Amino acid sequence: MKISCSKSSLMNGINIVSKAVSSKSAMTNLQCILIESSLSEIKLIANDIEIGIETIIEGNISEAGKIAIDAKMINDIVRRLPESEILIETNSKNQAHIKCERSEFYIPFTSGEDFNYLPEVSKDKSISLSQLTLRDVIQKTIFSISDQENTKIMTGELFEVNGNELKVISLDGHRISIRKVTLKESYDNMKVIVPGKVLNEITKIINGGAEDNIDLFITDKHILFEFNNTKVVSRLLEGEFYKIDQMITNDYETKFSVNKKEFMSCIDRASLFIKESDKKPIIMNIENSGIYMKIDSSFGSMNEEIEINKEGKDIKIGFNPKFLMDALRVIDDENVDIYMINPKSPCYIRDKDNTYIYLILPVSIAA
Amino acid sequence: MKISCSKSSLMNGINIVSKAVSSKSAMTNLQCILIESSLSEIKLIANDIEIGIETIIEGNISEAGKIAIDAKMINDIVRRLPESEILIETNSKNQAHIKCERSEFYIPFTSGEDFNYLPEVSKDKSISLSQLTLRDVIQKTIFSISDQENTKIMTGELFEVNGNELKVISLDGHRISIRKVTLKESYDNMKVIVPGKVLNEITKIINGGAEDNIDLFITDKHILFEFNNTKVVSRLLEGEFYKIDQMITNDYETKFSVNKKEFMSCIDRASLFIKESDKKPIIMNIENSGIYMKIDSSFGSMNEEIEINKEGKDIKIGFNPKFLMDALRVIDDENVDIYMINPKSPCYIRDKDNTYIYLILPVSIAA
Numbered sequence: 001m002k003i004s005c006s007k008s009s010l011m012n013g014i015n016i017v018s019k020a021v022s023s024k025s026a027m028t029n030l031q032c033i034l035i036e037s038s039l040s041e042i043k044l045i046a047n048d049i050e051i052g053i054e055t056i057i058e059g060n061i062s063e064a065g066k067i068a069i070d071a072k073m074i075n076d077i078v079r080r081l082p083e084s085e086i087l088i089e090t091n092s093k094n095q096a097h098i099k100c101e102r103s104e105f106y107i108p109f110t111s112g113e114d115f116n117y118l119p120e121v122s123k124d125k126s127i128s129l130s131q132l133t134l135r136d137v138i139q140k141t142i143f144s145i146s147d148q149e150n151t152k153i154m155t156g157e158l159f160e161v162n163g164n165e166l167k168v169i170s171l172d173g174h175r176i177s178i179r180k181v182t183l184k185e186s187y188d189n190m191k192v193i194v195p196g197k198v199l200n201e202i203t204k205i206i207n208g209g210a211e212d213n214i215d216l217f218i219t220d221k222h223i224l225f226e227f228n229n230t231k232v233v234s235r236l237l238e239g240e241f242y243k244i245d246q247m248i249t250n251d252y253e254t255k256f257s258v259n260k261k262e263f264m265s266c267i268d269r270a271s272l273f274i275k276e277s278d279k280k281p282i283i284m285n286i287e288n289s290g291i292y293m294k295i296d297s298s299f300g301s302m303n304e305e306i307e308i309n310k311e312g313k314d315i316k317i318g319f320n321p322k323f324l325m326d327a328l329r330v331i332d333d334e335n336v337d338i339y340m341i342n343p344k345s346p347c348y349i350r351d352k353d354n355t356y357i358y359l360i361l362p363v364s365i366a367a
Numbered sequence: 368m369k370i371s372c373s374k375s376s377l378m379n380g381i382n383i384v385s386k387a388v389s390s391k392s393a394m395t396n397l398q399c400i401l402i403e404s405s406l407s408e409i410k411l412i413a414n415d416i417e418i419g420i421e422t423i424i425e426g427n428i429s430e431a432g433k434i435a436i437d438a439k440m441i442n443d444i445v446r447r448l449p450e451s452e453i454l455i456e457t458n459s460k461n462q463a464h465i466k467c468e469r470s471e472f473y474i475p476f477t478s479g480e481d482f483n484y485l486p487e488v489s490k491d492k493s494i495s496l497s498q499l500t501l502r503d504v505i506q507k508t509i510f511s512i513s514d515q516e517n518t519k520i521m522t523g524e525l526f527e528v529n530g531n532e533l534k535v536i537s538l539d540g541h542r543i544s545i546r547k548v549t550l551k552e553s554y555d556n557m558k559v560i561v562p563g564k565v566l567n568e569i570t571k572i573i574n575g576g577a578e579d580n581i582d583l584f585i586t587d588k589h590i591l592f593e594f595n596n597t598k599v600v601s602r603l604l605e606g607e608f609y610k611i612d613q614m615i616t617n618d619y620e621t622k623f624s625v626n627k628k629e630f631m632s633c634i635d636r637a638s639l640f641i642k643e644s645d646k647k648p649i650i651m652n653i654e655n656s657g658i659y660m661k662i663d664s665s666f667g668s669m670n671e672e673i674e675i676n677k678e679g680k681d682i683k684i685g686f687n688p689k690f691l692m693d694a695l696r697v698i699d700d701e702n703v704d705i706y707m708i709n710p711k712s713p714c715y716i717r718d719k720d721n722t723y724i725y726l727i728l729p730v731s732i733a734a
Binding site: 103 | 636670671
């Protein structure tokens with residue numbers, strides 16, 4: 001193999017596929033990047049079984065071939081090279097010779113014969129949306145997936161397509177996050193559970209905006225994300241997702257609107273008195289036109305009042321402040337509407353069109 | 368006590384004195400800030416015995432008094448308050464009542480009766496320089512103090528005043544860093560060893576520029592830094608400092624000038640092949656008009672050539688790359704002059720006027 005490419009193009013490609021390099025495994029191929037060059041294109045591939053990524057980089061090909069090379073080593077070398085042309089050439093000693101200006105490196109490679117290529121994914125079923133929208137919808141729901149491997153389904157997110165509507169849902173036993181987006185076209189109905197780890201990596205790799213599209217191809221077993229010159233493939237999580245519609249209600253006894261920033265600052269101050277050694281909910285008294293927040297702990301006490309616009313009954317209710325903060329943080333609206341039923345039922349933070357719904361279970365408090 | 372002040376003024380004061388709050392100690396006063404208010408000024412004090420800091424903040428005093436309050440707690444609270452006026456008032460339950468807009472906190476305090484005030488430091492001997500210069504001279508030498516507590520003197524820096532010259536020196540057994548600055552006035556000769564920890568904190572607290580002065584008052588036992596409304600006091604390290612002049616020579620057999628940025632990039636690339644499990648020096652062949660750098664390890668090999676301007680003999684010499692990088696990083700010149708004698712003698716990076724001298728011991732290499 002003998003190829004050359006610019007530093008920026010190689011570095012960019014390495015950064016993308018490195019998201020599918022295993023940091024732990026001792027099986028060497030899982031820690032490697034495969035550089036595969038035909039006579040027409042240079043492809044970088046990495047695959048740690050959970051997630052597989054390939055990307056095509058621009059460059060000149062003098063001699064086709066393929067090599068598997070330690071991902072960390074090539075990353076470390078290329079990152080330190082000047083912004084210039086990089087030559088990669090194999091020699092008869094099973095070394096890759098990397099040359100850039102006056103720097104020359106020789107590092108070992110393997111033939112990549114037993115390298116795991118990405119599985120073939122049929123392109124029958126697909127949806128298309130902007131990279132910006134996909135990243136946004138993931139970032140605004142991913143925080144409430146579960147990290148408990150024993151409830152495998154909860155470690156992923158439900159992607160549900162109905163006509164031209166995409167709904168993304170995550171839940172962890174204490175809360176549910178739902179985001180809806182309208183697609184430009186209508187598609188066949190689909191319902192798949194995508195591993196959270198893959199979605200996290202996807203948000204780091206896609207850097208396009210509202211004008212740059214990404215295609216999602218879906219089969220029974222796999223999801224393929226295709227964008228720019230890059231493919232990301234992941235297995236889907238198997239099983240039936242929770243029946244969310246049955247958990248959600250539009251009924252409420254108390255509804256109020258509150259300034260999001262003020263509410264967050266107040267919760268943040270109250271959280272100060274919640275420590276590992278003295279874990280308590282924050283208690284809100286929602287009365288008339290105010291939330292009266294009060295916390296008492298062995299470290300001290302705090303109380304504060306926030307103005308709200310309220311309809312319906314007064315209520316006294318307790319929450320884990322983290323769950324409220326996680327949801328409020330990803331809402332872009334200046335004011336949020338919050339709906340409550342009673343101190344034992346979930347509360348809902350949602351907008352009028354239900355483009356977002358954050359359901360949070362309260363913590364029981366002494367009456 | 369009953370005082371009020373702006374959030375920014377209180378936050379700034381807390382940030383300054385917090386540098387002298389012990390994070391480890393279980394003795395409560397060392398983890399506290401003393402807020403002491405006379406009828407004319409509000410003073411914050413912290414003292415962890417190694418370093419003591421007091422600063423005066425602006426505010427309104429309704430009732431004089433003093434309280435010792437947990438430093439982390441008051442820091443956490445004030446940081447989360449809105450940019451507004453903060454009221455602090457003690458009540459009869461030994462609680463400090465902190466109020467800002469609609470937020471109210473109650474946290475316990477102690478009387479501060481046994482609080483360690485800063486020691487009195489006589490102001491007979493002093494020097495004055497700009498805050499910018501002091502910060503600069505510390506940051507450009509502090510990296511080569513030793514972290515070995517058994518050679519206590521090496522954990523500090525020598526501050527030596529001769530007439531209008533201040534020389535700051537640190538060393539750790541492998542290298543020596545020397546910076547000289549010219550003071551605006553002449554002073555009595557002085558020679559003291561200041562603990563590195565204190566100097567590190569000083570660089571974080573002083574934020575003034577070339578126009579803002581700082582005064583250093585020196586006694587047999589202590590050094591007092593006085594600037595803006597703040598005093599920092601530290602004990603000096605006791606003992607005789609090394610006779611640096613006897614270790615330094617102007618003789619050389621090889622002298623070369625090299626572009627600093629290119630030299631650093633090349634060392635950085637070579638360092639890639641030096642890992643904990645296979646520690647090797649980088650070897651430089653300085654011949655004719657180039658440095659030929661070469662490194663061979665079990666992970667691969669690298670070689671590179673850099674152009675230089677050389678006088679004198681060719682030499683082959685090995686270095687720990689970290690020591691070269693640490694020195695080069697803090698030199699502002701585009702090109703640096705490097706002087707060598709033989710592969711076993713120290714090399715010197717210095718400018719023509721000796722405003723900086725970085726001495727680095729080579730690592731012995733197989734001939």
